[in-house]
Every structure is written in structure tokens, then in C-alpha cells.
Amino acid sequence: MTNLTKLPAFGDLLNSGIQTIKFFSGRSSISQNLFFREFDRIAGITPEHKALTYLSSYDIRNEYTEGTPCYDLLMDLVILCLVALGIIKDNIFSLQPNIGKDFANLLNFDESISAKNLHRIDPLGRIFFWLAQDNFATYMHINLPQNAYLADLRLFDERSYREIKKVNEAAYSKKGDPLINYLIEEATRRTSLFMNNYQDVLVGDSSGHVQVTSAMIIAQLEHLTPLQFEWFCLKLVERSLENEGPETNLNSFHTGKTNDGGIDGMIKQEFPNGEIHTYYIQAKLYSQGNNISNRELRNFVGSYPPHKEFHHGIFITTTTFTKPATDYRDTLTDHNLILIDQIALIELMMEHEVGVKQVDSNPKLVMDNDFFQKIKRL
DSSP, X not given: OOOOSOOOOHHHHHHHHHHHXXXXXXXXXXXXXXXXXXXXXXXXXXXXXXXXXXXXXXXXHTTOSSOEEHHHHHHHHHHHHHHHHTSEEEOSSEEEEOTTTTGGGGTTOOSOOOTTTHHHHOTTOHHHHHHHHHHHHHHTXXXXXXXXXXXXXXXXXXXXXXXXXXXHHHHHOTTOOHHHHHHHHHHHHHHHHHHTTOOXXXXXXXXXXXXXXXXXXXXXXXXXXXXXXXXXXXXXXXXXXXXXXXXXXXXXXXXXXXXXXXXXXXXXXXXXTSOEEEEEEEEEOOOTTOOBOHHHHXXXXXXXXXXXXXXXXXXXXXXXXXXXXXXXHHHOXXXXXXXXXXXXXXXXXXXXXXXEEEEETTTEEEEOHHHHHXXXXX
């Protein structure tokens, strides 16, 4: 099967999805037909583009030779990214724009998305986690070979992102689209890092290192003082922003004091185009069961400016958030608020190697005791 016409670059398709949501931002919901009609206009989709096909796993199993439109799966990927970015609430029967949350950050954004500027609309890498989740869901429905088992990591790696890889080659040639390549590679790297370290057992190696577990991480954090934990969270967010936007300049400030109830740390991020984003951090080192209430979120939100495009609040805790607290976050219209609970905190530490470090090329992470000793000397 030969496809002579390539679809627009995926970075252009994803940007077209953002511009389509912005075009319909005054609506409470957007029908699928209306969304795709406007999307096709903005993206310049032609009948020839929609005629490009690939042989999906379903086609092969059922001996269909006509194939499946590449456009269909690529649009599924666009929608997944829009949901991950937080600008679509729901996409079951109709699409519901999420105007009151992260939408304001994208009002002035209109450019082809690439690996270099993705962090501007997704500074914490949420797309990679959503893509990994979608990949897990697809993998769970595969027909395993006889005598195989579900947690076979070799089999998992072999079959990961199978359909996306097929579409990528069919729509963009063997080299594939640069942004899709990056999304697959980065999501795979983060998934591999997590799967190799987030274990219930301790694994020793010849050097005497012990592979890190979530329980070990929380135990280490609980040995910090509240002020030390504030400094730790500041460094964690700083490393995350640095890795997601290496071309930006960062300046961080630890501003907190014990029981201050306000801002514990600030990070100013300057982009090459002159844009300056400010991140306001609140860090709570709480024991299990002492969850964050909506009252604490209200106090925090009241301590930083409401400009959602350039000011971002980040609330980090070693426990979790109550439902009234997350409901409050979802109803905010003027402030941008990011919540990081215990699980997200551990994932960020592993992903950006803050408080943990890699000791060989497997990869395998161990506790970075020197790092925590430096914190405790502050």
C-alpha cells in the first residue's frame, strides 16, 4: 500500500486542535461533527489526506485489505493531548471546553508544536502520562501468545505504541513525524523509569545499592523539617522546569517561614521571546491521613496574582487532597493552580532524579543520600 500524500505535520495538527477549541470557546459543548469540520478548515485537511490508510492490528486479524484512515487515529491522538492539557473536560459524546482551568494559558499561543516548545503549553509533561496510560489500556487488550504473561516487560516494550508507530510511518514515511517520534520516545523513557523502580521489593546490586521504592522515598521526606521540605520542593519544581524548558532562564527564591500560610518559594522563568512566567509554591509535609482541605487551597490562591497565563500556583503535599479541595481547584476561573499529591510527587522525583540518582544504565534509581544530607545541613 503506497501513500503519496502526507498529512500535515502532527505539530500543526495539534496546534489546529488548540485553535479550534479557542474558536468555540464561547460554547458549553461542541458536537463532534462541528469540531472536526472547523478543525479540517484550520488544518487544511483535504479528501486526499483522509484517504491515507494503514493496516491496523484489527485489519490484519480480520483480513481487511482496505485499511484504516490514518486521519482517524491521529485525531484520537490530538484529542488525547487536548484532554491531557486540561482544555477539554469531556470527549465522550461532545467536547466540553474547560475554559475555567488551563485555557487562559493558551490564549496567545498559535504556532506549530514541536519538542522544543511543547513545555510552553505542558510544563509538567502531562501529555506523556496520558499517552502512557492510553498505551497501557491498549496493551491490556492484546491477545497474548500462549504461555506469555501480562507483566512480561519484553513483550510490553515490543508491543507498546504499536498502532501509533504504524500510523506514523504510513502518514509521514519511515522516518516518521518528529513530534510523534518525540512523544513516543519520551513517554517510553518515563514509563521505563517508573516500571523499573516503582516496585514492592528491594533489589540489591553488586555495589551494595538498594533500588528505591515509594515507601523509602516517603520515609526519607518525613525526616526533613517543614522548612527543609519547602526547599526540596523548590528544587524539584526548578529541575522539572529546567528539563522541560532547557532554553529558559530560571531564578528561584525560598521565601517561606514556619507556619507562614503563604508562599514558600517562587521561581521566575524567562523565555527567549521575553515572556516571564512565575511559579508560586506551597509545600506541606503532612503525615498520612492529614489531607489538604479547600480552606488551605483558598488561602494559598489568595497569596498570588490571578493572571493565569503568566502566574502559576503549585501546591505540593506528601499526602493528598480532599474532594472539596479538588472541586475548588476545578472551579477556579482567575487563578492557575496545579496540585501535586504523594503519587505525583514520587513520579516527579523519579522522572527528574531529584533525591534519587541513577547508578547504572538499566536504568535503576537509588536514594541520593548525599542530596538529603545537604538539605538537612541548611
